[in-house]
Each structure stands twice: as C-alpha cells, then as structure tokens.
Amino acid sequence: MAAPTMEERKACWGARDEFWQCLDSHGDDAAKCEKLRRAFESRCPQQWVKHFDKRRDFLKYKKKLETEGYHPPEAAGKS
Amino acid sequence: MWPRPFPRWPRPSRYFRLRRRRRGSGGGGRRSQVSGRRSQLRVMLRCLRSIPRLCPAPCPSRCLPRCRLSAAPDTPPLPLRRRLAVAGAAAGAAAAIWLYLRHEKEQRQRSRRLAELRRVALGQGDFHLRDTAGVERSKADFLGRWVLLYFGFTHCPDVCPEELQKLSRAVELLERDPALPPLQPLFVTVDPERDNAAALLRYLRDFHPRLLGLTGTTEQVRAAARAFRVYVSAGPRDADGDYVVDHSVLTFLVDPDGFFRDCYGRSRTAEEMARSVRAHMDAYEPLPPAGEE
Numbered sequence: 001m002a003a004p005t006m007e008e009r010k011a012c013w014g015a016r017d018e019f020w021q022c023l024d025s026h027g028d029d030a031a032k033c034e035k036l037r038r039a040f041e042s043r044c045p046q047q048w049v050k051h052f053d054k055r056r057d058f059l060k061y062k063k064k065l066e067t068e069g070y071h072p073p074e075a076a077g078k079s
Numbered sequence: 080m081w082p083r084p085f086p087r088w089p090r091p092s093r094y095f096r097l098r099r100r101r102r103g104s105g106g107g108g109r110r111s112q113v114s115g116r117r118s119q120l121r122v123m124l125r126c127l128r129s130i131p132r133l134c135p136a137p138c139p140s141r142c143l144p145r146c147r148l149s150a151a152p153d154t155p156p157l158p159l160r161r162r163l164a165v166a167g168a169a170a171g172a173a174a175a176i177w178l179y180l181r182h183e184k185e186q187r188q189r190s191r192r193l194a195e196l197r198r199v200a201l202g203q204g205d206f207h208l209r210d211t212a213g214v215e216r217s218k219a220d221f222l223g224r225w226v227l228l229y230f231g232f233t234h235c236p237d238v239c240p241e242e243l244q245k246l247s248r249a250v251e252l253l254e255r256d257p258a259l260p261p262l263q264p265l266f267v268t269v270d271p272e273r274d275n276a277a278a279l280l281r282y283l284r285d286f287h288p289r290l291l292g293l294t295g296t297t298e299q300v301r302a303a304a305r306a307f308r309v310y311v312s313a314g315p316r317d318a319d320g321d322y323v324v325d326h327s328v329l330t331f332l333v334d335p336d337g338f339f340r341d342c343y344g345r346s347r348t349a350e351e352m353a354r355s356v357r358a359h360m361d362a363y364e365p366l367p368p369a370g371e372e
Contacts, residue, residue, distance in 0.1 A: 003233035006285040009240060047321045048236040
C-alpha cells in the first residue's frame with residue numbers, strides 16, 4: 001500500500017479538522033458528529049485515524065493539566 | 080578636626096575670620112557643617128598658595144616639600160600633548176593585554192568544546208545507506224558540506240510532513256544568502272521495509288528539490304539510527320498490514336567535519352532553525368586532522 005500523497009494527506013487533515021471542530025462545538029459528543037466521523041474515516045488510513053484519536057485525547061489531557069493542574073491517580077499500584 | 084601641621088604655621092587673618100564665623104554658628108545642622116568644611120578647605124588651599132611669601136629664598140631643605148607644593152603655579156606643567164601620549168600608551172597597553180587574554184580564553188574554550196564533541200561522539204559512527212538513485216552513500220560522501228538530517232518515514236500521519244516542510248523552508252532561507260556554504264538536507268527512513276527508493280522519491284518530491292532520501296536494509300537503518308541515538312519503534316500492524324513507527328522527532332545539524340553540532344525539535348520554527356544554522360556556520364572553524372590536536 002503506497003503512502004498517501006500530499007493531496008491525500010491534506011484531504012485527511014481537513015476532514016480531521018472538521019471533525020474536531022464539530023466535537024469542540026458539541027462538547028465532545030460523538031453522536032452529533034457521525035457524518036463527519038465517517039468522512040474522516042474514509043479519507044484517512046485506519047492507522048492514522050487511531051493516531052489522531054490518541055492525539056486528540058492527549059491534547060485534551062494537556063489542556064486539562066494546564067487549566068486544572070495535575071491530580072495524581074488515587075488507586076496507584078506502586079508506592 | 081584640623082590636621083596637625085596647621086597650628087604650627089602663622090595663621091593668615093582670613094583663616095581666623097572663618098574660624099570665628101564657624102564657632103558662632105555652632106552646631107547649626109549637618110549642611111552648614113559641610114559647607115563650612117568646604118569653605119575651610121578652600122581657605123586651606125589658598126593658604127598653601129600664599130606660603131612662598133613666607134618661605135625664605137632659596138628654600139631651605141626643611142621647607143622643600145612644602146615649597147615644591149607651593150611652587151606648582153610658578154613652573155609650567157607637563158605639556159598636554161605629552162600627558163595625553165602617556166595616558167594613551169598606558170590605555171593601549173592595557174587594551175592589548177586584555178585582547179590577548181581574551182583570545183587565549185577563546186582558544187581554550189574552543190579546544191574544550193571540541194574535546195566535548197569528540198567525547199559525545201554523536202553521529203560519529205558511520206552510516207552506510209543507499210540513496211534514491213541506488214548509489215551507496217556513507218558519511219564520508221557528505222564531508223565538506225553542512226548537513227541537516229531528519230529521520231522519518233513516508234507513512235507518517237502528520238509529524239514528518241510538518242518537520243520536512245520546516246526543514247525545506249529553513250534550507251530555502253539559507254540558500255538565499257550566496258555567501259553561506261552549501262547545505263545538504265537528508266531524509267533517512269526509519270521504515271526500510273516499506274520505504275524503498277521509489278516510495279522515497281514519490282514522498283520527497285513534495286518538499287525541497289535537493290532533499291535526498293536514504294534507505295537501506297533493516298540492519299543498516301538500525302545502525303544509522305543508533306549512531307544518532309534516535310529512538311525507533313514500529314507499532315502493531317492492523318488488518319491491512321499498516322503500522323506507524325514511533326520515533327524521536329529531531330533534525331540534526333552536522334558540520335563539514337562530520338561532527339554533530341545541534342539538533343532541532345518540534346518547537347523550533349523554520350526561521351529559528353535557519354538562524355541557528357547560520358550562527359553555527361559563522362562560528363565554524365575547520366578542524367586540524369585528528370593527530371595534530
């Protein structure tokens with residue numbers, strides 16, 4: 001499977017950005033953005049979809065850290 | 080209090096008048112005391128000047144130090160030009176010493192830095208890879224040129240295209256200045272299984288025209304990544320056999336002697352990179368061959 005070209009990459013990124021904008025405006029409610037999610041998944045390779053999902057989670061976590069600060073998890077295995 | 084010699088000299092009348100005036104005001108605050116002291120100082124100096132009338136001529140030996148003091152207005156001072164020449168010579172000597180010491184310090188810093196670079200020995204290990212034309216390339220082929228080297232792979236979702244865009248832009252900015260030495264951008268793939276020469280050519284045509292892609296066998300690529308301490312880890316494959324490779328995102332700057340000079344991460348912009356490379360180029364001095372250090 002050949003790597004995506006620059007045009008395909010840009011189409012994928014555009015779809016991803018639209019999907020993320022939809023999520024931002026609907027408070028991360030994936031149910032409201034089904035159509036954009038499908039467009040996103042069709043334009044991007046599967047691995048990239050997974051990668052971008054993880055990236056979104058990371059960006060939200062980072063924002064949470066920046067605004068709320070760090071709260072260590074209570075059920076920590078190691079002491 | 081007054082210095083001791085004064086009471087022994089005949090006091091001119093002006094001195095007495097001032098002293099009486101000061102006693103009269105008596106403790107009238109610090110400022111009047113300070114101004115009182117100043118005027119007394121002035122009187123003291125005037126008294127010194129008036130001493131020639133008191134000294135017999137020629138000056139006996141016991142008067143000599145004071146006479147010399149008071150003789151100042153009669154003999155002409157050293158000409159201004161000579162004084163300036165002496166001061167200038169002293170300043171010049173001080174400046175020369177300072178410059179010499181600074182030069183020595185810079186030399187020592189440079190040799191210390193070189194010793195550090197050699198010790199770190201990053202990128203010292205040679206790489207043996209193949210470029211997109213199928214030609215075998217090693218580090219020796221790029222000696223004499225500055226190299227900006229990026230490790231990535233063509234199936235990269237977003238990071239590698241962004242970084243390559245930055246790299247291309249930085250090289251473009253530096254190419255605009257004809258006085259700068261030539262700079263070779265390199266792309267080394269961390270995914271040799273999928274990124275053969277054709278894939279690299281297809282991928283890299285979207286970026287700088289001189290950006291050269293390098294690939295090879297898995298062992299060769301692994302050795303090159305190890306030489307630059309680049310972390311490479313292929314992810315799990317999905318149903319299509321697709322996978323992403325996790326890797327450190329760094330652009331390395333290597334000087335014409337093959338030494339690692341600097342690395343740029345995701346936070347640096349293209350302009351910052353160009354500025355930094357230019358600074359390294361300006362500060363660069365060719366090394367003497369290793370035996371002569």
